[in-house]
Amino acid sequence: MSTFTDRADAALADPLLKIAVERTAGTAEAKRAAAIAAFPDFEAARARAAAIKDHVIAHLGAYLEEFEANAVAAGACVHWASTADEACRIVVEICKTAGARTVARSKSMLGEEIGLPHALAEAGIRRIETDLAEHIIQLADERPSHIIWPAMHKTREEVSALFKARHRSPHEEETIAAMAESARRELRMQMLGADVGISGANFLVADTGAVCTVTNEGNAELSLVPPRVHIVTAGIEKIVPSMEHAVHMLRMLARSATGAALTQYTTFYAGPKRPGDRDGPEEMHIVLVDNGRTKMREEGLADMLRCIRCGACMNHCVVFRQIGGHAYGGTYPGPMGSVLTPALDGLKQSRDLPNACTLNGKCQEVCPVRIPLPTLLRGWRERSWREGLEPASTRAGLGLWAWVACRPALYRVATGVAMRAMRLLSRGGWIARLPLAGGWTRYRDMPKPAPRSFMAQYRKERRG
Numbered sequence: 001m002s003t004f005t006d007r008a009d010a011a012l013a014d015p016l017l018k019i020a021v022e023r024t025a026g027t028a029e030a031k032r033a034a035a036i037a038a039f040p041d042f043e044a045a046r047a048r049a050a051a052i053k054d055h056v057i058a059h060l061g062a063y064l065e066e067f068e069a070n071a072v073a074a075g076a077c078v079h080w081a082s083t084a085d086e087a088c089r090i091v092v093e094i095c096k097t098a099g100a101r102t103v104a105r106s107k108s109m110l111g112e113e114i115g116l117p118h119a120l121a122e123a124g125i126r127r128i129e130t131d132l133a134e135h136i137i138q139l140a141d142e143r144p145s146h147i148i149w150p151a152m153h154k155t156r157e158e159v160s161a162l163f164k165a166r167h168r169s170p171h172e173e174e175t176i177a178a179m180a181e182s183a184r185r186e187l188r189m190q191m192l193g194a195d196v197g198i199s200g201a202n203f204l205v206a207d208t209g210a211v212c213t214v215t216n217e218g219n220a221e222l223s224l225v226p227p228r229v230h231i232v233t234a235g236i237e238k239i240v241p242s243m244e245h246a247v248h249m250l251r252m253l254a255r256s257a258t259g260a261a262l263t264q265y266t267t268f269y270a271g272p273k274r275p276g277d278r279d280g281p282e283e284m285h286i287v288l289v290d291n292g293r294t295k296m297r298e299e300g301l302a303d304m305l306r307c308i309r310c311g312a313c314m315n316h317c318v319v320f321r322q323i324g325g326h327a328y329g330g331t332y333p334g335p336m337g338s339v340l341t342p343a344l345d346g347l348k349q350s351r352d353l354p355n356a357c358t359l360n361g362k363c364q365e366v367c368p369v370r371i372p373l374p375t376l377l378r379g380w381r382e383r384s385w386r387e388g389l390e391p392a393s394t395r396a397g398l399g400l401w402a403w404v405a406c407r408p409a410l411y412r413v414a415t416g417v418a419m420r421a422m423r424l425l426s427r428g429g430w431i432a433r434l435p436l437a438g439g440w441t442r443y444r445d446m447p448k449p450a451p452r453s454f455m456a457q458y459r460k461e462r463r464g
């Protein structure tokens with residue numbers, strides 16, 4: 001489907017999607033609230049997290065060089081990619097040099113952003129997604145719909161049917177545990193037989209050259225340690241100065257993402273296997289990817305580079321909870337996706353996303369690194385207007401509104417007539433259909449206007 005409106009329409013017409021999204025986002029919201037309430041001073045911790053990221057983004061070049069030097073000293077090989085294509089080429093080349101036929105991949109949104117699954121398929125390299133939700137997505141041949149729960153759009157009943165159709169020895173009992181066991185049976189031997197393990201990075205630690213991954217299933221460790229080669233693809237903004245800073249960010253990430261105090265498996269990888277180590281890869285490659293991040297920093301989107309991909313903004317977004325993640329069309333959905341997608345894919349193709357926001361500010365309220373998402377979204381709207389990307393009908397409508405709004409007497413008459421007309425159209429306090437506002441009333445009724453306008457009430461109060 002080509003437009004955001006088409007995709008959103010399809011999502012709104014899907015009752016199962018609403019159930020699936022509500023189950024996960026609702027639980028995440030409640031768990032996060034409990035975790036934050038139990039945290040001694042979450043606001044101070046948020047401020048510190050934002051300051052750490054701001055400092056790193058302001059000195060990005062120096063920290064990246066420090067990271068590279070320490071990663072190389074630990075035995076890793078560091079590659080630099082300025083575009084998504086270049087990053088994919090580097091990864092595919094390493095796989096080919098290693099003679100890899102099968103790779104085990106641990107969940108990485110950057111991998112999705114650069115189109116790595118597609119590049120591996122084109123190179124004839126078999127990909128095994130080892131994260132349970134990514135495994136579901138791979139079986140269903142779909143794209144992730146959430147950055148933490150990629151299969152959020154699927155109900156457990158749908159997943160059960162999928163496993164029964166695709167697993168060699170599927171579950172019989174209709175329980176989550178039995179379904180997870182079915183996936184484990186399916187994946188375990190495949191993972192252990194992979195030639196290369198590919199992961200993303202939650203953090204890159206400058207003073208040790210270590211790469212940090214967090215998972216709740218332990219699939220990263222199981223898919224990255226046994227193969228001969230470990231490849232990391234990471235956005236350059238993932239850097240933190242030291243382990244102490246990484247630990248602080250981990251505390252923020254886990255609570256904001258799942259409401260847990262700490263993610264089940266948190267691992268720091270510093271270089272490949274050393275002499276005397278019992279296991280580990282023989283080679284470790286780290287691909288540092290820019291893909292528009294430097295440009296974002298230069299073009300007033302530096303705040304967005306603070307993002308630690310926790311997903312809290314989408315779990316709390318009223319729009320996301322209605323339409324799910326696929327309707328956004330890009331790699332990243334929800335509020336953070338509505339800021340990132342225009343930067344990554346171009347504003348012309350994605351200008352609907354910033355416009356789909358209600359600007360209620362909930363995303364900013366819950367963001368652990370205090371990203372001013374509504375302000376950034378407003379910035380994209382302004383830019384879209386300045387660049388003439390809004391349709392002629394919108395420009396004409398707003399022009400007419402501005403002309404009327406600049407003439408207070410005319411404005412009062414016009415709004416008075418409109419209010420009266422709306423009252424006439426209402427039944428039982430609600431308006432089911434409104435001329436020129438069909439997009440609004442197609443999915444919900446509009447309340448009948450109050451008998452007196454705010455300004456009329458205000459004047460009355462003041463007189464009183």
Ligand code: SF4
Pocket residue numbers: 256306307308309310311312313314336363366367368369370371
């Ligand atoms: S924008 Fe904030 S809340 Fe949203 S994913 Fe990024 S860090 Fe989390």
